Amino acid sequence: MQHSKTTTQQTMPNTKELEDFVTQVRRDILRQVHKVNSGHPGGSLGCAEFFTALYQDVMEYSSDFTMNGIGEDLFFLSNGHISPVFYSVLARSGFFPIEELCTFRLINSRLQGHPTTHEGLPGIRIASGSLGQGLSVAIGAAEAKKLNKDSHIIYTLHGDGELQEGQNWEAIMYAAGNKIDNLIATVDVNGQQIDGATDQVLPMGNLKAKFEAFGWDVLEVKEGNNITKVIEGLNEAKSRTGKGKPVCILMTTVMGHGVDFMMHTHKWHGVAPNDEQLENALAQNPETLGDY
Amino acid sequence: MKKYTNTGNKDTRSGFGAGLTELGKSNENVVALCADLTGSLKMDDFKNNHPERFFQIGIAEANMIGIAAGITIGGKIPFTGTFANFSTGRVYDQIRQSVAYSGKNVKICASHAGVTLGEDGATHQILEDIGLMKMLPGMTVINTCDYNQTKAATLAIAEFEGPVYLRFGRPKVANFTPEDGKFEIGKAVNLTEGTDVTIIATGHLVWEALQAAEQLNESGISAEVINIHTIKPLDEEAILKSVKKTGCVVTAEEHNFLGGLGESVSRTLAEHFPAPQEFVATKDTFGESGTPEQLMEKYGLNAEAIVKASKKVIDRK
Numbered sequence: 001m002q003h004s005k006t007t008t009q010q011t012m013p014n015t016k017e018l019e020d021f022v023t024q025v026r027r028d029i030l031r032q033v034h035k036v037n038s039g040h041p042g043g044s045l046g047c048a049e050f051f052t053a054l055y056q057d058v059m060e061y062s063s064d065f066t067m068n069g070i071g072e073d074l075f076f077l078s079n080g081h082i083s084p085v086f087y088s089v090l091a092r093s094g095f096f097p098i099e100e101l102c103t104f105r106l107i108n109s110r111l112q113g114h115p116t117t118h119e120g121l122p123g124i125r126i127a128s129g130s131l132g133q134g135l136s137v138a139i140g141a142a143e144a145k146k147l148n149k150d151s152h153i154i155y156t157l158h159g160d161g162e163l164q165e166g167q168n169w170e171a172i173m174y175a176a177g178n179k180i181d182n183l184i185a186t187v188d189v190n191g192q193q194i195d196g197a198t199d200q201v202l203p204m205g206n207l208k209a210k211f212e213a214f215g216w217d218v219l220e221v222k223e224g225n226n227i228t229k230v231i232e233g234l235n236e237a238k239s240r241t242g243k244g245k246p247v248c249i250l251m252t253t254v255m256g257h258g259v260d261f262m263m264h265t266h267k268w269h270g271v272a273p274n275d276e277q278l279e280n281a282l283a284q285n286p287e288t289l290g291d292y
Numbered sequence: 293m294k295k296y297t298n299t300g301n302k303d304t305r306s307g308f309g310a311g312l313t314e315l316g317k318s319n320e321n322v323v324a325l326c327a328d329l330t331g332s333l334k335m336d337d338f339k340n341n342h343p344e345r346f347f348q349i350g351i352a353e354a355n356m357i358g359i360a361a362g363i364t365i366g367g368k369i370p371f372t373g374t375f376a377n378f379s380t381g382r383v384y385d386q387i388r389q390s391v392a393y394s395g396k397n398v399k400i401c402a403s404h405a406g407v408t409l410g411e412d413g414a415t416h417q418i419l420e421d422i423g424l425m426k427m428l429p430g431m432t433v434i435n436t437c438d439y440n441q442t443k444a445a446t447l448a449i450a451e452f453e454g455p456v457y458l459r460f461g462r463p464k465v466a467n468f469t470p471e472d473g474k475f476e477i478g479k480a481v482n483l484t485e486g487t488d489v490t491i492i493a494t495g496h497l498v499w500e501a502l503q504a505a506e507q508l509n510e511s512g513i514s515a516e517v518i519n520i521h522t523i524k525p526l527d528e529e530a531i532l533k534s535v536k537k538t539g540c541v542v543t544a545e546e547h548n549f550l551g552g553l554g555e556s557v558s559r560t561l562a563e564h565f566p567a568p569q570e571f572v573a574t575k576d577t578f579g580e581s582g583t584p585e586q587l588m589e590k591y592g593l594n595a596e597a598i599v600k601a602s603k604k605v606i607d608r609k
Contacts, residue, residue, distance in 0.1 A: 067365060070366065074365070116393060116394070126394050130385050136362065137359070139358070140363035141362040142362075144366025147323070147345070167354040167386070170350075170355035174350065174359070
């Protein structure tokens with residue numbers, strides 16, 4: 001299911017195909033972190049629909065990767081620890097061989113624990129992992145698009161806990177103050193972070209009111225693990241670009257979605273399943289497109 | 293001994309501003325970002341001539357570094373401007389991840405470095421920035437000595453692909469390098485030839501080193517002065533060639549002796565040609581309020597300090 005920037009409409013897959021894609025991505029996530037007994041499955045599983053929606057439906061891009069991405073929509077992952085979902089979707093969207101997923105977090109791999117440009121992995125435009133930096137980078141890329149008279153859109157993803165980093169709020173203020181309206185920032189509202197529920201660790205209050213107070217156009221996707229709803233939300237957000245305001249999607253997901261014993265807890269934020277747990281988790285997500 | 297003439301005191305930051313003005317006309321990909329210090333950084337001309345390519349970020353340096361990293365994606369060449377303290381220590385992790393590790397073509401331009409910032413005091417007088425920046429893999433670190441050299445360096449780094457830290461200062465100091473001289477990144481400039489001691493200086497201390505060499509010459513000591521404007525990558529060949537001739541070295545910089553030019557020179561010598569070295573630098577201390585001249589004297593960063601260090605290091609040969 002490779003995309004080309006000119007043929008989005010012709011190649012748009014149907015819902016069943018997208019759901020199969022999501023299921024395969026979940027298998028990839030689980031198998032990647034299990035093999036090296038490290039990585040972050042929880043947030044990755046929760047965002048499988050979002051990444052699939054972006055790369056298999058919404059974004060216009062070429063899988064023939066160039067760093068500058070002129071004439072393409074660009075995506076920046078700010079919460080880089082959910083690299084397993086990013087790698088799976090990039091590989092299955094044609095950026096690099098699917099077999100390479102078996103090198104996740106291994107020595108001499110391009111698939112570092114957190115995404116980076118350093119080893120030249122196609123699809124990655126910035127290193128992320130140290131939290132809170134992605135929105136600023138995305139704003140820079142959005143400013144470059146405007147200077148280049150390139151009407152394509154910049155997409156980002158951030159964790160909700162990540163918003164505790166202050167740099168986000170510098171960027172949120174700048175984007176509204178400077179009418180960065182070619183930017184759609186999605187926050188993965190799963191309510192969990194490593195030490196526990198976000199409300200327990202550091203309550204962030206009403207995020208919608210906060211973004212709106214800063215001058216953003218905010219929409220909510222309440223079913224972030226429903227591929228149809230995620231696509232609808234992204235398309236609605238897209239229709240709100242170019243109107244003088246940056247657009248924020250508050251997307252509610254379930255951390256660990258798709259694996260019953262990983263859901264609704266922070267426990268699997270940064271813990272890999274053992275052999276038995278993997279078997280159980282994979283049984284809940286049967287192979288669709290073929291394992292790597 | 294070759295003599296140098298001060299053509300009139302000028303601030304190095306104005307050299308940066310002049311270079312940026314020229315880049316505005318000559319290179320349409322150059323963009324400038326500033327964190328509410330446009331006047332101090334002498335970026336007004338660029339801002340007025342090219343408002344579409346100037347980004348006022350506000351007092352938000354972390355966001356500025358991130359935006360600079362992002363705007364390279366699309367082929368732009370961003371020059372960020374703020375004080376050296378806020379250009380480095382305040383945003384170290386942003387530079388580390390979004391610029392250096394990501395290999396972005398960002399030019400971090402830092403004014404008001406060192407104690408010569410003066411009366412504002414230690415909160416603003418960073419003496420650790422060379423160390424912070426030179427430790428980052430892939431980062432080029434430049435500290436220019438006068439107006440002309442700062443202008444030339446500003447033009448040169450636009451042509452260079454990769455992250456650069458360009459350090460300059462606030463006060464008006466001697467302007468003595470050639471106007472419109474060519475700036476070669478990573479290439480030492482031999483200012484005087486000598487046989488008794490090598491004086492390796494960077495930034496504001498280069499002019500002081502020349503004054504020291506004249507004083508030493510009067511007392512029969514022949515000093516070879518080298519202007520190291522690029523601390524990383526270091527021109528080891530030029531340093532070794534000189535020290536092999538003189539047998540000793542004084543390093544001079546407006547920076548902490550931990551992590552600065554001096555330690556880079558020490559490492560080079562330790563690896564290839566161990567020789568006595570004296571450090572004219574601040575000695576693991578913060579600065580304080582005062583005039584630039586008073587502070588240079590109090591912290592031992594002037595010609596007199598270099599003369600003293602030279603005599604001492606010659607005795608140690």
